[in-house]
Amino acid sequence: MDKLRVGVIGVGHMGNYHARIYHQLQKxxxxxxxxxxxxxxxxxxAALYGTKPFYHFRDLLPHVDAVNIAVPTSEHYKVAKGCLEAGVHILLEKPMTRIYEDAVELIDIAEKQNLSFHVGHVERFNAAVLELTDVIKGQTPVFLEAKRQGPPGERERTSGVILDLMIHDIDIILGLVKSGVAGIAAVGKKVYSKFEDIANVQIYFENGSFATISASRVSQTKIRTLSITMPDYxxxxxxxxxxxxxxxxxxTSDNVVDGKMKQVQDSYVERLTVNRDNPLRLEVEHFLNCIQDHEKPIYSAMDNLRSLKIALKALEITERNLRG
Structure with a gap:
C-alpha cells in the first residue's frame, strides 16, 4: 500500500507544529x-524538516492526497475550497471560517467529493478531556466555568480571543452538555489590538445547564481550566x-470532640489517571486514520458547525456591545 502523500499549507506558529508532526510520522x-x-x-x-517548499497552495495540490491548513482565518475559505475542489482531504485549523454560510458550503463540497474534512480543535484530543467525556456520560452538568488566559505574545493577531481561544472551550462545553442553546450573553474589551483581547461569554442551555467562559490574552499568568458542577460532585x-x-x-457526621458533640463534614478528592500524549499528534493521526482506515470521526460536521455558530454569535454580541 502506497503511503498517503501529505503537506502543510501555512507554516507560521501553528503550521510549524503540524509540519513537525508529519516529519515525525514519515514512517x-x-x-x-x-x-x-x-x-x-x-x-x-522545508529545510528544517527535510521536505520541499511551495509558495502557492495550488502548486502543492497535484502532489498530495491530504493537507493541513494553518493559514490566517481570513484565508480559510479560499484555501480550503481550492483544496476540496482538487479532491484533497483537509484538516483545517479552527475556526473553519469567519462566515457561517462559507463553512456550510465547505462541508457540502467535502461530502459531495467524499473527502475527509476535519477541523483542528486540538483540545478534543487532550487526555483529560477524553477522560472527562467518559466521567459525565449520560449526566447533565449543572454549571460549567472555563478560563483561558495568557500573555499577549508577539504573534500578529488576525482575530480576537473568541475565535482564537474561546472557541476551544465553546466546542468542549457543547460536546459535554448536548442540549440546545437557549440564550447567549457576551462582553469584551480591546486592549492591545483592534479585536477583543478580553471576553466573557455566558451560555444558557435548554436543559437548564449554564456555562460561563472567560478568555484573555492580556494576563501575565497562563491558565486553561474547566470546572464543572454536577448534582453530586x-x-x-x-x-x-x-x-x-x-x-x-x-x-456530615456527628462526632464527639473534647467532650462536645460536633458536626464534621468529610469530603474527598479523586484524582484520575490519564494516558497523556501529544494532543496535536493524536489529532493528526485521527485525521489520517479516517482517510486510510475509514475510522469514524469523533466529531461530526454538524458538531463543527454548531461550535462555529455559537462562537460567531458570541462575537456578534461582543462587537455590538463594544460599539455601544
Whole structure:
C-alpha cells in the first residue's frame, strides 16, 4: 500500500507544529512539502524538516492526497475550497471560517467529493478531556466555568480571543452538555489590538445547564481550566497539565470532640489517571486514520458547525456591545 502523500499549507506558529508532526510520522506518510506565501519561511521550514517548499497552495495540490491548513482565518475559505475542489482531504485549523454560510458550503463540497474534512480543535484530543467525556456520560452538568488566559505574545493577531481561544472551550462545553442553546450573553474589551483581547461569554442551555467562559490574552499568568458542577460532585480539569480531579459531595457526621458533640463534614478528592500524549499528534493521526482506515470521526460536521455558530454569535454580541 502506497503511503498517503501529505503537506502543510501555512507554516507560521501553528503550521510549524503540524509540519513537525508529519516529519515525525514519515514512517507512515510521504511528507511531500510545506507551503507559505513568504518564500523565506517556506524555505526555512522545508529545510528544517527535510521536505520541499511551495509558495502557492495550488502548486502543492497535484502532489498530495491530504493537507493541513494553518493559514490566517481570513484565508480559510479560499484555501480550503481550492483544496476540496482538487479532491484533497483537509484538516483545517479552527475556526473553519469567519462566515457561517462559507463553512456550510465547505462541508457540502467535502461530502459531495467524499473527502475527509476535519477541523483542528486540538483540545478534543487532550487526555483529560477524553477522560472527562467518559466521567459525565449520560449526566447533565449543572454549571460549567472555563478560563483561558495568557500573555499577549508577539504573534500578529488576525482575530480576537473568541475565535482564537474561546472557541476551544465553546466546542468542549457543547460536546459535554448536548442540549440546545437557549440564550447567549457576551462582553469584551480591546486592549492591545483592534479585536477583543478580553471576553466573557455566558451560555444558557435548554436543559437548564449554564456555562460561563472567560478568555484573555492580556494576563501575565497562563491558565486553561474547566470546572464543572454536577448534582453530586464537582470536576476540575487543567488543560495544560492534563490533570482531572473529582471532588465528591461531602458527608456530615456527628462526632464527639473534647467532650462536645460536633458536626464534621468529610469530603474527598479523586484524582484520575490519564494516558497523556501529544494532543496535536493524536489529532493528526485521527485525521489520517479516517482517510486510510475509514475510522469514524469523533466529531461530526454538524458538531463543527454548531461550535462555529455559537462562537460567531458570541462575537456578534461582543462587537455590538463594544460599539455601544
Amino acid at each position: 507512515y506518510v510521504d511528507f511531500v512539502g510545506v507551503c507559505d506565501i513568504r518564500k523565506s519561511r517556506a524555505n526555512e521550514i 464537582d470536576i476540575f480539569l487543567d488543560y495544560a497539565s492534563e490533570d482531572i480531579s473529582i471532588h465528591r459531595k461531602a458527608t
